[in-house]
Amino acid sequence: MTTAQVGSRPSWMDNPARLITGGIFGVIGLALFIYILPEIIDGGVQLFLQRLFDGLDNGAVYAVVAVALVLIFKATTLINFAQGELAMFGTFIAYLLAVTPEDSALSYTLGWAEFSAGFLPLGLMAAIAVAMAISAAMGAAIERMLIRPFDPTDHLPVVLITLGLFLILNSVAGYLWNFNPRAFPSVFPTDSDAFVGIGGARLRYSVIGTWAVLGAMGLTLWFILSKTKIGLAFRAVSSNTESSRLVGVRVGRTLMFGWALAAAFGTLGGAMVAPKLFIQPNMMATLLIFSFAAATIGGLDSLQGAVVGGIAIGLIQSLLVGYLGDRDTAFNVLSLAVAFVVILIVLWFKPSGLFGTSRVERV
Amino acid sequence: MTDTVDSTASNGSAAPKPLMLKVDNLTARYGQVNVLRGVSFDVPDGDVSVILGANGAGKTTTLRAICNMVTSTGDVTFGGENISKTDTANIVGMGLAHVPQGRGTFPELSVLDNLQIGAYVRTDPIDDDLDRWFQMFPRLKERKDQLAGSLSGGEQQMLAVSRALMSRPRLLLLDEPSLGLAPLIIEDLFATFKELNEESGVTMLLVEQNANLALDLASHGYVLEAGEIVLEGPAQELKNDSAVQDAYLGA
Numbered sequence: 240m241t242t243a244q245v246g247s248r249p250s251w252m253d254n255p256a257r258l259i260t261g262g263i264f265g266v267i268g269l270a271l272f273i274y275i276l277p278e279i280i281d282g283g284v285q286l287f288l289q290r291l292f293d294g295l296d297n298g299a300v301y302a303v304v305a306v307a308l309v310l311i312f313k314a315t316t317l318i319n320f321a322q323g324e325l326a327m328f329g330t331f332i333a334y335l336l337a338v339t340p341e342d343s344a345l346s347y348t349l350g351w352a353e354f355s356a357g358f359l360p361l362g363l364m365a366a367i368a369v370a371m372a373i374s375a376a377m378g379a380a381i382e383r384m385l386i387r388p389f390d391p392t393d394h395l396p397v398v399l400i401t402l403g404l405f406l407i408l409n410s411v412a413g414y415l416w417n418f419n420p421r422a423f424p425s426v427f428p429t430d431s432d433a434f435v436g437i438g439g440a441r442l443r444y445s446v447i448g449t450w451a452v453l454g455a456m457g458l459t460l461w462f463i464l465s466k467t468k469i470g471l472a473f474r475a476v477s478s479n480t481e482s483s484r485l486v487g488v489r490v491g492r493t494l495m496f497g498w499a500l501a502a503a504f505g506t507l508g509g510a511m512v513a514p515k516l517f518i519q520p521n522m523m524a525t526l527l528i529f530s531f532a533a534a535t536i537g538g539l540d541s542l543q544g545a546v547v548g549g550i551a552i553g554l555i556q557s558l559l560v561g562y563l564g565d566r567d568t569a570f571n572v573l574s575l576a577v578a579f580v581v582i583l584i585v586l587w588f589k590p591s592g593l594f595g596t597s598r599v600e601r602v
Numbered sequence: 603m604t605d606t607v608d609s610t611a612s613n614g615s616a617a618p619k620p621l622m623l624k625v626d627n628l629t630a631r632y633g634q635v636n637v638l639r640g641v642s643f644d645v646p647d648g649d650v651s652v653i654l655g656a657n658g659a660g661k662t663t664t665l666r667a668i669c670n671m672v673t674s675t676g677d678v679t680f681g682g683e684n685i686s687k688t689d690t691a692n693i694v695g696m697g698l699a700h701v702p703q704g705r706g707t708f709p710e711l712s713v714l715d716n717l718q719i720g721a722y723v724r725t726d727p728i729d730d731d732l733d734r735w736f737q738m739f740p741r742l743k744e745r746k747d748q749l750a751g752s753l754s755g756g757e758q759q760m761l762a763v764s765r766a767l768m769s770r771p772r773l774l775l776l777d778e779p780s781l782g783l784a785p786l787i788i789e790d791l792f793a794t795f796k797e798l799n800e801e802s803g804v805t806m807l808l809v810e811q812n813a814n815l816a817l818d819l820a821s822h823g824y825v826l827e828a829g830e831i832v833l834e835g836p837a838q839e840l841k842n843d844s845a846v847q848d849a850y851l852g853a
Contacts, residue, residue: 487694487723
């Protein structure tokens with residue numbers, strides 16, 4: 240019996256080039272830590288808690304979008320570059336459904352029909368729910384029309400399609416709704432006194448709410464994947480597509496379900512982050528990069544990993560920028576680079592990510 | 603062109619059994635290579651039939667063509683219905699289960715999940731079936747929460763077979779179940795097949811290189827060479843046939 244290992248721990252000791260790269264990143268990490276430590280101590284507990292809460296806030300949103308990325312990766316073993324734009328589109332739909340015309344001053348023509356925002360004013364939560372449903376339908380349609388016709392083992396065409404979708408969705412949103420940022424209402428209380436004081440730091444209700452949403456999403460996903468038939472089929476397809484067909488699973492339909500789920504959760508993430516970022520067609524660009532980082536750290540095929548990765552990225556970002564941004568503005572600008580460095584460090588030590596399966600199969 | 607070992611015996615006098623599977627003039631190609639060149643054979647209801655052949659003879663392709671996993675021409679009739687244009691998922695739903703070569707379990711799923719997905723086409727309760735196959739393969743019960751990828755080869759083969767049986771098939775296609783297994787495990791496995799066939803009446807079509815055991819289990823055999831059936835007959839007669847002995851039995 241032979242044992243084949245794919246994506247397992249590298250024999251990095253044998254490879255001087257890797258050793259040097261790893262060393263460099265290790266030194267950078269250590270230097271940042273030493274640099275930041277006195278700042279944290281000087282800042283005191285209150286400031287630290289505040290940074291922590293901020294990080295958890297961003298982290299939850301990264302986690303939601305990273306989960307959507309991981310769902311698609313598990314289904315098709317590829318990165319959906321259009322995930323962020325799909326979420327942006329869904330968030331716009333929620334906006335159009337929720338906001339009254341006076342608030343938005345947004346109207347647009349689509350062919351012969353003129354729509355104005357709020358032509359169907361719903362409560363914000365209902366609007367987000369409807370937008371999630373519409374996004375799910377869009378995700379399913381994209382799988383059916385743009386992904387399924389292509390050979391799933393040939394990744395390049397499909398990756399190019401998701402990149403194309405990214406550009407199309409972005410420019411269509413720009414054409415329909417222009418690029419001016421607009422305020423997006425929050426589901427959670429936003430009054431200046433809507434927080435719980437912990438050790439002098441403010442844990443805002445919106446942060447608790449975002450976490451509740453992440454928790455609810457996790458529970459929903461867990462329930463769907465482990466307790467329902469379609470969830471079992473989804474896990475089967477992501478494990479072995481050919482055997483799935485042989486037990487009677489309709490692979491196409493199952494993947495369509497995965498895309499729908501991912502699109503719906505993406506929109507949920509978009510609606511959570513929109514109150515902070517404002518809503519405009521480019522809103523998801525940086526968020527998507529942090530979510531990629533989160534998913535990669537977690538292992539790309541692990542849903543728990545995506546959540547842990549999201550939190551980690553959120554915390555690292557808030558601590559680095561929060562503490563060092565005042566001292567050196569470079570850290571404000573470099574927060575994207577930080578995400579990249581974190582990816583490199585994690586992948587260097589563990590190529591399959593923190594929670595990813597390093598496939599070990601007996602053959 | 604097809605020879606029968608002994609035409610008087612194989613065209614037996616008893617009334618013919620109803621056919622579970624009838625394959626008529628099946629052809630398949632990969633690119634320019636004709637893998638199957640007009641294969642025709644029958645699997646009677648309740649019987650075990652075997653297709654023998656060397657590597658590359660087209661055995662696996664035959665099974666894959668039956669469930670429409672490869673593009674093919676010709677007619678496949680299953681339980682009286684022509685399934686040559688039917689989608690694989692629907693064929694499984696009609697009561698045909700396929701244990702692919704290399705077992706085809708779901709390595710990242712638990713043993714229990716593997717069995718549950720095997721019953722995907724069913725809507726009725728499956729607990730009795732789970733009990734039954736756990737009783738037949740106690741090793742699987744011990745490991746039901748383990749990932750299938752961590753099982754040994756023999757355990758994976760047991761899992762693959764019980765997974766296929768979870769759909770309560772009328773016809774079970776087995777693609778080289780003995781591949782890569784130790785001789786003792788192979789004997790166990792074939793004893794299990796015999797038991798399944800006799801007690802549950804599952805019709806089986808077996809593809810094998812291990813001709814000895816396969817011919818002991820089967821009632822009828824076919825020999826596939828370069829995409830054509832070159833010989834067929836009752837299993838015992840094939841076993842005594844000198845050409846078969848030379849080529850497949852190493853006698």
